[in-house]
Structure formats: C-alpha cells, structure tokens
Amino acid sequence: MIRKASELLERFIEVERSKLQGFNMPHMPTLGSAYEEITKQGIYQDFAIPKSLDLRVVSGFICVGGVMLFEQIDCMLVHGEGERYGLTGQFKYDIEKVLCIFEVKKTLRKADYVDAMEHLANIRRKFADNFEERLINEGYEPDITNARRRFSQLTGKVAPERYLDIHHLSSADGMLFYVLVQESLAPITIIHGYEGYKTEKGLRTVFSDILEEAWKSGDRRLGIPSIPTLVTSNNFCLVKGNGIPFLVMLNKDEWVPVFSTRHNSAKLILELVWSKIGTYFKAKMPWDDGLHMDSVQPLLVAKAGEINGVGGWIYNTKEFKEKHMEREDDNLWSPSVIGKAEVSAIDIMAMRGGYLLLDGDMNEYLTRMHGVTVDQVADVLIQTRLFMVDGEYIKPIHPQTFLITNEDESGFVAYEVERFDLWCAENSVPAHYMCIYLVGDE
Known part of the structure; x- marks a missing residue:
C-alpha cells in the first residue's frame, strides 16, 4: 500500500503546488497558510489515513499535563475529538492524543529551520517532563515493547522488562534505552518544506551547522530527542533512525540516528505516519512495499559512552x-546470510526452546565441528540484529525467526516472513523454513 499511496500523495501535492504558484499572494503568512492547507488535505486522503481509527488533521495547540503550550501548531494528526479554541477553527489536544506534529514551510531556509527545530524541541522537552511527572506521581507504566526490541537490535543485549528497571543498566545503556522509549511514545515531528535546498548536501550541511553552532554556544538542548523525526526540502529528506520504522547501524556498534534520502519526500512522510499509527494503536498496518528498501546516506553517527560511570553521547557527522x-x-x-556454524547453533537453539547456552560444552562442540568459538558464533548472530544475549544464553529478538538451510549447510535468516517469501521467489530459493517461536513474546 505505502508505495502506491506515496505516489498518489506526491502527485496531489505537485498539482496543488502548481496551482498556488500561479497566484501573486501579497505577503508570506497567506502563502504559508495556503501551503499548510495542501499538507492537511494531502494527509487526510483515504489512501493515507484509515478513517475508521478516528484520526483527524487539525491546526491548533497542544496541552501537556493540563497546560496549553503557547506554540501554535500548523498541522497535527490527532486521535478523537479535541476542544475548539474559542470561536476559531483551531483545536486544543492533549499530547497523548497527538500522533504527528507538522511545521509547514513554503521555502525552507536556515532561519526557518532553526525556528522550527526550537519550536518542536520545546514540545518534546515538555513531553519528557510530563513523562517523568507521570512516572513519579501517577504510577505510570509506559509501553516499552518497541523500545525493548530496538535496544536489543542496537546492543545485542536483552532490554529491561519494565521501564523502571532502566536503573539496572549501565549509564551508557540507560541513556540509549531512555532515548528509544521517548522516541517510541512521543509524537513524531516533521518539518515539511515544499521548496528550499536544491541538493542533498545542502540540507545535510545546514543541519550539521545548526548542531555545531548550538554546541559552540553552550546550548545542549538539541539532543537526539529534540531532533525532528523528518525534515523535507524538495525531495531531499533528513530522517531520524529512531526505530519507527527505520533503524540504521554503521559498522559494529555505531547507531545512525539521522540519515538522508533523496528520492521521494511524500513517501517518507507516509511511511513515518503509517508507522506511528501502527505503534499508537498497537495494530499491524498493511505495507505491501515488496522488497524495496529506502536508499539512505548516514549523516549523524552516535555511540553511547561512559567515563567514570557517567554516560554521554559521542557524535560525529559524515560528510x-x-x-x-x-x-x-x-x-x-x-x-x-550466515555460515554453517551459525546454522548449527540456531538448530540447537530451536531444539532447546529458543535458548542457546553459551557455555564450555557449546564452545567445545563448535570448535570441534566448525573451527570457531562460541563467542565468535554469538557475535555473528548478534550482528544480524536478530539475536540478543540474555544472561548465559543467546536467543532471538523477535517472536518469530525464520531460517532456511542451504544444501551446503550455510543459511539465510530473517523475521519478516512476507518479505522472505518474496525474496525466495525472486531468487529461486525454496521457501522451506525452520521457525523459532518464542511463546509469550509480543
């Protein structure tokens, strides 16, 4: 669904933009309002939003902890009814009912970019403050299902079962887990520029400059949670790899929280909105995007570090x-793609209920039969982002994991069976799976 829908939305925006370009509007606020209306109408088409979920696109204000924030929102995707703001066409919504927040710019320039980032970052900080308030005073138990899975994919370690168990993690792992929880629960934030930067490098450079200038001025507020989920300018995009839905790794242990694309900004908007709807309603949304994967270019690389027990982020940008x-x-x-030793380990894991004990006996077996140590096999499995270490064991991250064993005893492993089926058909590989089901895992 998503690729076809994105093409329709992109054409809709293009037609409306061409219509607006024929008008000589006297001042920018009117022009900005016209472009905001394109975004509202485009997002609300049947092909983009399932109306049965009672989702609406409105302008107005957000309330956090019962307090209305002063920032006026150009466009937001919300669930259910809100409160009309006076006699205007604006509405007030509690942040728990807000899925997506849009800042709309006809032409995205650096000053507009900075203003929009600060605007959205303030909302995210208020969300985080309210999150802590609810934890302390309301006994709030956040849903950490998505964050747990993404944490395990990034670190190869089992995640806490409850949010408050974050205190049992190291400082570095605790920072990462906190960010992933915040990203999974907060509204996604989008700065949507219809025009502006003419190259992918231009959009990347201004983002890097904004972060560097903030850092040099002593402003530490633009951490990962404060970075917008998506920034578009023409077809160029900066996308946050926060796990909803994108997660990008570089090398062995470097997370790419921001990357760029250059092909279809409307498609990226829809993918992010579609993913947020799925996580918000805990619903499996139909994607039907086949084997296509977005072509990404890493921009911001982050690694959680720790010095004298104090956690911090080590950042660098890719130019x-x-x-x-x-x-x-x-x-x-x-x-x-995995080798014979890893296939053998997964087979044993399946026979033992999805858990493989990383002990001396397993090390002796793998060394004797395959010439590799148990640590080497565990490392290969972890690098697939499909397995994690849990105490003395290694086990799958996802509730279902599928393995195909080739005639030479090497194999292929994945958790997305629909895509696995398509890939097998495209590559003439018999889709004969061995599946590990972890009972009780979501």
Missing part, C-alpha cells in the same frame, strides 16, 4: 560531496 551521494532508489531487502 560527502554531492556527486558521491547520487544514487538510484533501487535498494532491495534480503535476509541475513
């Missing part, structure tokens, strides 16, 4: 010339 970022939108999904 590329524009010509080195020119690429086709033709990335395809594929399962993880």
Whole structure:
C-alpha cells in the first residue's frame, strides 16, 4: 500500500503546488497558510489515513499535563475529538492524543529551520517532563515493547522488562534505552518544506551547522530527542533512525540516528505516519512495499559512552560531496546470510526452546565441528540484529525467526516472513523454513 499511496500523495501535492504558484499572494503568512492547507488535505486522503481509527488533521495547540503550550501548531494528526479554541477553527489536544506534529514551510531556509527545530524541541522537552511527572506521581507504566526490541537490535543485549528497571543498566545503556522509549511514545515531528535546498548536501550541511553552532554556544538542548523525526526540502529528506520504522547501524556498534534520502519526500512522510499509527494503536498496518528498501546516506553517527560511570553521547557527522551521494532508489531487502556454524547453533537453539547456552560444552562442540568459538558464533548472530544475549544464553529478538538451510549447510535468516517469501521467489530459493517461536513474546 505505502508505495502506491506515496505516489498518489506526491502527485496531489505537485498539482496543488502548481496551482498556488500561479497566484501573486501579497505577503508570506497567506502563502504559508495556503501551503499548510495542501499538507492537511494531502494527509487526510483515504489512501493515507484509515478513517475508521478516528484520526483527524487539525491546526491548533497542544496541552501537556493540563497546560496549553503557547506554540501554535500548523498541522497535527490527532486521535478523537479535541476542544475548539474559542470561536476559531483551531483545536486544543492533549499530547497523548497527538500522533504527528507538522511545521509547514513554503521555502525552507536556515532561519526557518532553526525556528522550527526550537519550536518542536520545546514540545518534546515538555513531553519528557510530563513523562517523568507521570512516572513519579501517577504510577505510570509506559509501553516499552518497541523500545525493548530496538535496544536489543542496537546492543545485542536483552532490554529491561519494565521501564523502571532502566536503573539496572549501565549509564551508557540507560541513556540509549531512555532515548528509544521517548522516541517510541512521543509524537513524531516533521518539518515539511515544499521548496528550499536544491541538493542533498545542502540540507545535510545546514543541519550539521545548526548542531555545531548550538554546541559552540553552550546550548545542549538539541539532543537526539529534540531532533525532528523528518525534515523535507524538495525531495531531499533528513530522517531520524529512531526505530519507527527505520533503524540504521554503521559498522559494529555505531547507531545512525539521522540519515538522508533523496528520492521521494511524500513517501517518507507516509511511511513515518503509517508507522506511528501502527505503534499508537498497537495494530499491524498493511505495507505491501515488496522488497524495496529506502536508499539512505548516514549523516549523524552516535555511540553511547561512559567515563567514570557517567554516560554521554559521542557524535560525529559524515560528510560527502554531492556527486558521491547520487544514487538510484533501487535498494532491495534480503535476509541475513550466515555460515554453517551459525546454522548449527540456531538448530540447537530451536531444539532447546529458543535458548542457546553459551557455555564450555557449546564452545567445545563448535570448535570441534566448525573451527570457531562460541563467542565468535554469538557475535555473528548478534550482528544480524536478530539475536540478543540474555544472561548465559543467546536467543532471538523477535517472536518469530525464520531460517532456511542451504544444501551446503550455510543459511539465510530473517523475521519478516512476507518479505522472505518474496525474496525466495525472486531468487529461486525454496521457501522451506525452520521457525523459532518464542511463546509469550509480543
């Protein structure tokens, strides 16, 4: 659904934009309002939002902890009825009913970018403050299902079962888990510029400059939670890899919280909105995007570190010339490729209820039969982002994990069976799966 829907939405925006360009509007606020209306109408088409979920697109204000924030919202996707603000067409919504917040810009310039980032960052900080208030005073138990899974994919470790168990993690892991929980629960934030930067490098550079200027001025407020989920300018996008739905890793243990794309900004908006709807309602949304994968370019790389027991983020940015970022939108999904030793380990894991004991006996077996240590096998499995260490065991991250064993005893492993089926058909691989089901896992 998502690719077809994105094409329709993109055409809708393009037609409306061409209509507006024919008008000589006297001042920017009117022009800005006209472009905001395009975004509202485009997002609310039947092909984009299932109306049965009682989702609405409105303008107005957000309330946090019963207090209305002063920031006026151009456009937000909300659930259920809100409170009309006076006699206007604006509405007030509690932040718990807000799924997506949009800042709309006809032309995205640096000053507009900074203003929008600060606007959205303030809302996120208020959300975080209210989150802590509810934990302390209301006995709030946040849903950490998505954050737990993403934490395990990033670290290869089992995540806390309850949020308050975050205090049992190291400082570095605790910081990462906190960010992932916040990202999974807060509204997604989008700065949508219809025009502006003409190159992918230009959009990347201004983002890096904004972060660097904030850092040099002593402003530490633009941490990962305060960075917008998506920024668009023409077809160029900066996307947050927060696990809803995108999660990008570089090398072995470096997280890419921000990356860029260059092919279809409308598609990215829909993917993020669609994912948020799914997590908000705990519903499996139909995607039907086949084997297509977005072609991404890492921008901000982060690694949680710890010095003398105090956690902190180690950031660096990836800089590329524009010509080195020119690429086709033709990335395809594929399962993880594993060797004989890993296939053998997964087979034993399946026979033992989904848990593989990382002990001396297993090390002796793998060394004798395959010439590798148990630590080496565990490391390969963790790098697939499909397995995690839980105490003395390694086990799958997802409730279902599918393995195909080849004639030479190597294999393919994945958790997305629909895509696995398609990949097998495309590559003439018999779809004969061995599946590990973890009973009780969501």
